Amino acid sequence: MKQEYKIELVEEYENVNFYSIHLEGKKLTELEAFFEKFPIGCEYDDEIDTIIAWIDKIAEKGALERYFRPEGNYGDGVGVIPIDLGKKLRLYCLRLSDKILVFGNGGVKDAATWEESKELAPYVKLLIDTSRFITSRISDGSLVLVDKEIVGNLNFTRNEEK
Amino acid sequence: MKRSSILEDRRKQVNPEIREAVNLSFQIVDRIHEILTEKGLKQKDLAMLLGKKEAEISKWMRGTHNFTIDTLVSIERALQAPILQVIHHEEVIA
Numbered sequence: 254m255k256q257e258y259k260i261e262l263v264e265e266y267e268n269v270n271f272y273s274i275h276l277e278g279k280k281l282t283e284l285e286a287f288f289e290k291f292p293i294g295c296e297y298d299d300e301i302d303t304i305i306a307w308i309d310k311i312a313e314k315g316a317l318e319r320y321f322r323p324e325g326n327y328g329d330g331v332g333v334i335p336i337d338l339g340k341k342l343r344l345y346c347l348r349l350s351d352k353i354l355v356f357g358n359g360g361v362k363d364a365a366t367w368e369e370s371k372e373l374a375p376y377v378k379l380l381i382d383t384s385r386f387i388t389s390r391i392s393d394g395s396l397v398l399v400d401k402e403i404v405g406n407l408n409f410t411r412n413e414e415k
Numbered sequence: 416m417k418r419s420s421i422l423e424d425r426r427k428q429v430n431p432e433i434r435e436a437v438n439l440s441f442q443i444v445d446r447i448h449e450i451l452t453e454k455g456l457k458q459k460d461l462a463m464l465l466g467k468k469e470a471e472i473s474k475w476m477r478g479t480h481n482f483t484i485d486t487l488v489s490i491e492r493a494l495q496a497p498i499l500q501v502i503h504h505e506e507v508i509a
Contacts, residue, residue: 265416285421293428302429306437307479309426314441319448319458320477335477 256413260355260383260403268315270401273356274379284356287344297361300342304334316354324367325377329384343373347380349387352401355380382411441478443487443498448476450496464493
């Protein structure tokens with residue numbers, strides 16, 4: 254099944270820009286959809302608070318590599334927001350540079366690894382594919398990273414696994 | 416500068432204690448990073464000094480780790496540099 258999506262700017266700061274994947278036909282970006290899944294008063298309030306506090310520190314300091322936990326394949330920039338509390342929620346992202354972060358979606362950890370999780374694996378795979386597409390477009394010059402901005406064609410199509 | 420209204424609404428509800436804890440954790444890891452840089456050391460060197468795996472040190476350094484006093488003392492001793500300082504309000508005798 255073909256899946257179409259684009260990467261769009263969600264939040265802009267002095268030191269970093271936050272982008273997110275926006276799937277065609279969906280109202281919200283994947284980052285916003287993640288937060289809508291866990292509204293205030295849910296059992297994961299503390300973990301959501303930690304994720305937001307961490308995101309706000311990244312907004313202040315930049316997306317430095319040492320703050321991220323790698324989660325995809327070696328060197329592809331896919332990571333998970335590190336939370337040292339509860340350890341149940343996972344929010345995935347793609348770090349393109351110290352100044353550009355692309356957020357995906359996430360959910361509740363229900364298996365030992367993301368590969369074994371029916372809920373989480375699609376989110377990570379989408380970011381892994383996106384990393385591959387971006388690397389390829391940077392190589393052929395159709396996309397460039399300029400300071401905090403991703404400039405070029407930000408529309409993507411992929412074959413989604415069943 | 417652009418902001419997401421959904422995130423902005425949720426930000427307002429963040430527990431201030433959790434925000435403070437994350438702020439302090441970032442201050443601690445940035446200080447550890449600063450000491451490592453000054454001494455020309457890497458996280459793997461700190462791991463070796465502490466007899467830990469590098470993966471554990473990386474986990475500490477991401478900004479949400481809840482450091483114990485024991486861990487902070489062991490890092491200060493390994494790096495021979497202060498990380499946290501306690502403020503004293505000393506009484507001034509006229």
